[in-house]
Amino acid sequence: MLWYVLRRLLLAIPLLIGITFISFLVIHLAPGDPMDFQTGELSTDSSAQAKQMLRKQYGLDKPLPVQYWNWLTRLARLDFGRSFAPDGRPVLQKIAERLPITLLLNVIEMAIILIVAVPIGVFSATRQYSRFDKATTIFVFVGFATPDFWFALLLMMAFGTYLGWPISGLRDTNWEYLSFWRQQWDFLSHLFLPITVATFGGLAGFSRYMRQSMLEVVRQDYIQSARAKGLAERVVIGKHALRNAMLPIVTILGLSLPGLIGGSVIVESIFAIPGMGQLMVQSVFQRDYPVIMGNLVIVSTLTLIANLLADVAYGLVDPRIRLGGRRRA
Amino acid sequence: MKDFWATLSRNRLALAGGVVVVCLAALAILAPTLAPWDPNRPDVKKILASPSRAHLLGTDQLGRDVFSRMLYGSRVSLAVGFVSVGIAAAIGIVLGSLAGYNGGMVDAFVMRLVDLMLVFPRFFLLLAVLAFLTPSIWTIMAVIGLTGWMGVTRLVRAEFLSLKEREFVVWSQNVGATGFRVIWRHILPNALAPVLVAMTLGIPAAILTESGLSFLGIGVPPPHATWGNILNEGKETIEIGWWLSVYPGLAILVTVLSYNLLGEGIRDALDPRLRQTGGRFVPRSG
Numbered sequence: 001m002l003w004y005v006l007r008r009l010l011l012a013i014p015l016l017i018g019i020t021f022i023s024f025l026v027i028h029l030a031p032g033d034p035m036d037f038q039t040g041e042l043s044t045d046s047s048a049q050a051k052q053m054l055r056k057q058y059g060l061d062k063p064l065p066v067q068y069w070n071w072l073t074r075l076a077r078l079d080f081g082r083s084f085a086p087d088g089r090p091v092l093q094k095i096a097e098r099l100p101i102t103l104l105l106n107v108i109e110m111a112i113i114l115i116v117a118v119p120i121g122v123f124s125a126t127r128q129y130s131r132f133d134k135a136t137t138i139f140v141f142v143g144f145a146t147p148d149f150w151f152a153l154l155l156m157m158a159f160g161t162y163l164g165w166p167i168s169g170l171r172d173t174n175w176e177y178l179s180f181w182r183q184q185w186d187f188l189s190h191l192f193l194p195i196t197v198a199t200f201g202g203l204a205g206f207s208r209y210m211r212q213s214m215l216e217v218v219r220q221d222y223i224q225s226a227r228a229k230g231l232a233e234r235v236v237i238g239k240h241a242l243r244n245a246m247l248p249i250v251t252i253l254g255l256s257l258p259g260l261i262g263g264s265v266i267v268e269s270i271f272a273i274p275g276m277g278q279l280m281v282q283s284v285f286q287r288d289y290p291v292i293m294g295n296l297v298i299v300s301t302l303t304l305i306a307n308l309l310a311d312v313a314y315g316l317v318d319p320r321i322r323l324g325g326r327r328r329a
Numbered sequence: 330m331k332d333f334w335a336t337l338s339r340n341r342l343a344l345a346g347g348v349v350v351v352c353l354a355a356l357a358i359l360a361p362t363l364a365p366w367d368p369n370r371p372d373v374k375k376i377l378a379s380p381s382r383a384h385l386l387g388t389d390q391l392g393r394d395v396f397s398r399m400l401y402g403s404r405v406s407l408a409v410g411f412v413s414v415g416i417a418a419a420i421g422i423v424l425g426s427l428a429g430y431n432g433g434m435v436d437a438f439v440m441r442l443v444d445l446m447l448v449f450p451r452f453f454l455l456l457a458v459l460a461f462l463t464p465s466i467w468t469i470m471a472v473i474g475l476t477g478w479m480g481v482t483r484l485v486r487a488e489f490l491s492l493k494e495r496e497f498v499v500w501s502q503n504v505g506a507t508g509f510r511v512i513w514r515h516i517l518p519n520a521l522a523p524v525l526v527a528m529t530l531g532i533p534a535a536i537l538t539e540s541g542l543s544f545l546g547i548g549v550p551p552p553h554a555t556w557g558n559i560l561n562e563g564k565e566t567i568e569i570g571w572w573l574s575v576y577p578g579l580a581i582l583v584t585v586l587s588y589n590l591l592g593e594g595i596r597d598a599l600d601p602r603l604r605q606t607g608g609r610f611v612p613r614s615g
Contacts, residue, residue, distance in 0.1 A: 018445035145586035149544045150578030262450035284460040296457045300449045
């Protein structure tokens, strides 16, 4: 097992370097002189200032390899520079205060997706072509095709405009004056709509996958023999089949992480949740390049770590993977 | 091929999807003749008019006709979908063939590159790239294409790995065909079926991505009417003009749904084997 984890870690190193390299390339995307970037709605005055700051922070007058090396060494010290926004705070600090919110949202999202999608998948697989199965198939197709931002708008219309639910931020304006339990309730009610939107698409995908995986497992011989030795159907499905059908789901969960995290960009900016996604959109509008780059590097590094954890979890639950990995190495 | 059409025509959902896809293309092409109003002409007397006979889907906050804007928006959506998927497929085919045919170091390098690109949450990468570029419809197409080729690369590589061991390939290599010729004439034509499916399913994904970016206000710049732009403007007046928020979203939903149904239908008809493994998971708009 230790070998397996070490191998995974070694494989992650080139990816980590790759993340920094791609992010570095992004800075040099602008055609011609990297400094001739589009400054959008900024005045020419402030854009000249921004250029100056960018030139200084990234040393853009030096040769490319030197620039990359300098940038790397600063990243290694977790120095992402300072924001171009008027507050001029360190990028790391700005991201650090938003990271927990995005993480919390994504963890809740994943938990809900798993808790809801697994039973749906199992039921539609064990009752294939039943009314329930057909209904979930329709849900899956519609779920895939619904733009999450539109779904969010509809929910805001239904819950916000007509029912008066909170539709922006994470706390009510008079939050400080509420009792402890009211505060928790307030927080939860603010989370309800964003979480609903964020889980909707993933739910469709995962219930589909669970169904597929279950259908394959149920056909296996060991399920036949479990039935043949007289086990209750509940035990056959709930224990023998479910465990094996869950294995691919762990991998898919790892693979779909970037998608889930990327989705927080839209959800956070619609519902005005102060997380990393909202920060990203704001900094794109403000052309706050240090924050954009810092965000990109940190988000993708976190995804890499999460993928790594998913790999390790997979190795833990499925001995074939870790043993197979060692033999191949 | 006969089997293919027979299977596909038995799949009623896929057929319905195909019909809608064709209709949408026709609407987009005929937009200038079909649109009752100039999509960009403001009318101060009709600001936020609710749907009526003159304005089927109402007007927006500048008094522009939403129906006409949506017709023109369908052109943008479809164009972005097709071009960006074309770019992604071209990159994917080249890299996938190189990796699958050559194996070894080339393969290892390409697959690492795929892994690397998959680590970036797509929306974060798109936003970062777009922040440095001049916004235009072409940038959007290019950027969506350049960040979406990983799936096709993997597919093509997998096809190449199995096809290059087959007799007809080994034979043509033995009689002295160049690597390029073997790839181009012998392997690639046999590897294209899954690519076609991936492309059909990639178009709706690209449309979702484009509309998401436009909705955030970072996509196709105004005054181009796109479904995402209309929704972006609609969210400001959501309490008054529900039609601005409902119809463009519905258009996206129907378009994406039809392409998905058609794509899955084609996949099942091309190769029933794919149905087993091919539950797909396109991380949505991520």
